[in-house]
Amino acid sequence: MIKVSVMYPNQPGKTFDMDYYLKSHMPMVKARLGDAFKGMSVEQGLGGAAPGAPAAYTAMGHLLFDSLEAFQSAFARHAAEFLADIPNYTAIEPVIQVSEVKM
Amino acid sequence: MIKVSVMYPNQPGKTFDMDYYLKSHMPMVKARLGDAFKGMSVEQGLGGAAPGAPAAYTAMGHLLFDSLEAFQSAFARHAAEFLADIPNYTAIEPVIQVSEVKM
Numbered sequence: 711m712i713k714v715s716v717m718y719p720n721q722p723g724k725t726f727d728m729d730y731y732l733k734s735h736m737p738m739v740k741a742r743l744g745d746a747f748k749g750m751s752v753e754q755g756l757g758g759a760a761p762g763a764p765a766a767y768t769a770m771g772h773l774l775f776d777s778l779e780a781f782q783s784a785f786a787r788h789a790a791e792f793l794a795d796i797p798n799y800t801a802i803e804p805v806i807q808v809s810e811v812k813m
Numbered sequence: 814m815i816k817v818s819v820m821y822p823n824q825p826g827k828t829f830d831m832d833y834y835l836k837s838h839m840p841m842v843k844a845r846l847g848d849a850f851k852g853m854s855v856e857q858g859l860g861g862a863a864p865g866a867p868a869a870y871t872a873m874g875h876l877l878f879d880s881l882e883a884f885q886s887a888f889a890r891h892a893a894e895f896l897a898d899i900p901n902y903t904a905i906e907p908v909i910q911v912s913e914v915k916m
Contacts, residue, residue, distance in 0.1 A: 713856055717869075732916055752916035753816055756881070759909035766820075766910050778859070806862035807869050813835055813855035 711748065711811040712775045714785070718802045720755060720768040727799040728754055728769060735795050736771060742791065746784030749774035768802065774811070781808065814851065814914040815878045817888070821905045823858060823871040830902040831857055831872060838898050839874060845894065849887030852877035871905070877914070884911065 718726055732752060740747050751772045755765025775781035785792075796804070821829055835855060843850050854875045858868025878884035888895075899907070 712859075715856075715873075728915065736916065750916065751914065753818075753912035754915050756815075756911045756913055758911070765912065766908050767912075770818075770912065805869050808859045808861070809856035809868065809870075809873065810859055811854065812831065812857050813839065813853065 712778050712781050713809045713811050714773045714775065714781055715807045715809065716771045716773075717767045717805045717807070718769045718800060719805065720765050721802055724768075724802045725800065726768045726802060728752075730799040731769065731771070735799060738795065739773070739788075739792055742788040743773070743784045746775055746780045747773065748776055767805075769800075778808070815881050815884050816912045816914050817876045817878065817884055818910045818912065819874045819876075820870045820908045820910070821872045821903060822908060823868050824905055827871075827905050828903065829871045829905060831855075833902040834872065834874070838902060841898065842876070842891075842895055845891040846876070846887045849878055849883045850876065851879055870908075872903075881911070 736750060736752060740750060753770045753772075755768050755770070757763055757765050773781075775784070839853060839855060843853060856873045856875075858871050858873070860866055860868050876884075878887070
């Protein structure tokens, strides 16, 4: 299984509209991906390892796919629409990572 | 639900022994956490958003807890042992983040 993680670095002065992300952005992404979509999760950063330390990422969204090919095919078709929606909830440029789920 | 993400940055020249991590480190962590442990996942980085781009993290391990208090209490008791095991599989210093699972 393939996990695509979209991680929004915690940047002073930049906000992240979690409500819009949960209720509008991620449901739109899920709908566009169709059958290729195998699951998603969303997390809000609370802190780092040490008490009081800031979280590295203010928010993270993860999408699951059966294979790299399934992700690439489904994602490429809608990437422009996904990216165009980002300014509606944040000015933070996300770090995107594709991973293989090992456990 | 609380997710603790331990993310190992992709650093040229530094290796990560995924076999040891899956078969020895993570099972040890799970055993030590006891009832506070609510789930785990492990991912291996494949790449970034653009084709051919390197993954930001060579590996990520995630642990689930019912609450921040449950994590802090269970983790603090064994943190020294968890940290002491890291050199057995990598010389990479991880980024640790505590998040609230929103979806």
